Amino acid sequence: MNIENVFYQRRCGLQRAKKGLAYALLFALSAVIGTALFSQSTSPLYSGFGYDSAMFQTIGKYWAQGDLPYVELYDHKGPMIFLINAAGYYLAGRTGVFILQVLNVALSEVMAFRILKGAGEKKALCLAVLLPLLLTVNWQEGNTTEEYILPLLFGSMYYMLRWSRKLNSGNWAHEPRWAFVYGLCFGFALMSRVTNGLAVCLGAALISAALAVKSRWIELLKNIVFFLSGAAVLVLPFCLYFALHGALYEMWYGTVLYNLEYFSGSGTAAPQGFLQLLVAVRRYLTGWCLIGGGLWVLVADKENRLLGVFWLLISAVNTAFIYTLNDYAHYGIVLLPFFYLAVLIVGVQ
Numbered sequence: 464m465n466i467e468n469v470f471y472q473r474r475c476g477l478q479r480a481k482k483g484l485a486y487a488l489l490f491a492l493s494a495v496i497g498t499a500l501f502s503q504s505t506s507p508l509y510s511g512f513g514y515d516s517a518m519f520q521t522i523g524k525y526w527a528q529g530d531l532p533y534v535e536l537y538d539h540k541g542p543m544i545f546l547i548n549a550a551g552y553y554l555a556g557r558t559g560v561f562i563l564q565v566l567n568v569a570l571s572e573v574m575a576f577r578i579l580k581g582a583g584e585k586k587a588l589c590l591a592v593l594l595p596l597l598l599t600v601n602w603q604e605g606n607t608t609e610e611y612i613l614p615l616l617f618g619s620m621y622y623m624l625r626w627s628r629k630l631n632s633g634n635w636a637h638e639p640r641w642a643f644v645y646g647l648c649f650g651f652a653l654m655s656r657v658t659n660g661l662a663v664c665l666g667a668a669l670i671s672a673a674l675a676v677k678s679r680w681i682e683l684l685k686n687i688v689f690f691l692s693g694a695a696v697l698v699l700p701f702c703l704y705f706a707l708h709g710a711l712y713e714m715w716y717g718t719v720l721y722n723l724e725y726f727s728g729s730g731t732a733a734p735q736g737f738l739q740l741l742v743a744v745r746r747y748l749t750g751w752c753l754i755g756g757g758l759w760v761l762v763a764d765k766e767n768r769l770l771g772v773f774w775l776l777i778s779a780v781n782t783a784f785i786y787t788l789n790d791y792a793h794y795g796i797v798l799l800p801f802f803y804l805a806v807l808i809v810g811v812q
Contacts, residue, residue: 489588490573493594494569496595497599498595499561500595501602502604504605505557505561516607519538519545522545523547523551524552526545526548531708532545532714539725540655540718541718543608543611544608544611547560560606564610567614568610571594571617572591573591575800575803577621578800594799598799600746601799602793607793609794612652612659613797615644617800620666622638623670624804628770630770631768635673639686642693645667645690646690646692647696648660650696653718657722661781665776665780669777671683671687749795749799750801753774754775756805756808757775760775760808781798
């Protein structure tokens with residue numbers, strides 16, 4: 464390699480580093496502005512603490528001071544959301560939670576950019592920076608379980624997209640290391656609000672079925688092991704902590720068992736008429752975007768029909784499930800990655 468090539472590669476590397484830094488600063492600025500304007504329970508621009516967010520902050524604050532969730536203080540969510548708030552309060556009180564939110568939103572923007580990069584860098588950058596604005600439809604008070612799982616949902620959807628785009632070529636191989644990310648996402652959902660991981664569970668189930676159909680049993684086994692390993696990374700530390708404090712059952716009751724009872728007696732967001740249907744579609748529009756995108760691929764792109772089927776099933780089941788829950792807008796936050804997937808699979812064939 465001659466000296467000219469060395470300098471050329473170094474110059475290209477420096478330019479990429481500068482571009483990466485500029486993008487990171489842009490994502491951070493967007494996250495700061497969006498979270499400050501719209502997260503009313505934690506933003507320095509507002510004085511309120513919200514409703515669910517107030518409970519999470521209260522339990523987090525006292526956990527940081529030594530009190531034990533589910534014993535001294537109780538709410539029917541997993542310990543992950545309390546830990547995030549505890550970390551925030553340990554760092555800087557309510558402002559600390561806001562800072563963690565900003566970092567989480569910025570990371571979500573990075574992952575959205577990564578998904579959309581195949582549609583063009585400029586388009587990906589613009590839509591990623593707009594993520595906080597898209598969140599406003601469902602954000603409500605901010606600092607909810609659905610918000611914090613977004614980076615892992617985006618990451619899981621990114622790898623599932625890479626796999627699904629190979630289906631029509633006959634290459635159904637799936638990297639086990641991708642399943643580790645799915646496991647992390649499921650573990651995060653299980654330790655916060657388990658229904659937030661429905662899309663990942665559906666995708667993992669479909670991938671497992673595909674591997675079984677192709678008799679790729681060793682590969683399927685590896686994927687299962689990596690999935691469970693990813694989940695264990697986030698679940699086992701909480702189990703160990705609460706077991707050591709004699710409150711393991713209390714944790715599982717507040718995280719899962721009580722919520723089974725709660726779900727059986729909860730209301731529904733299902734529309735009761737045409738006008739209600741229009742309102743309901745608007746509230747969870749991001750889910751409908753991928754339903755429409757999947758249908759579009761089935762009709763207009765015969766070469767990618769399996770991709771269309773894969774994402775249509777995931778988006779339709781997940782969106783329909785949201786309507787069986789109470790009519791709380793923030794439940795729809797977990798559908799946000801579907802919008803970015805829809806833009807990509809419709810715009811780039």
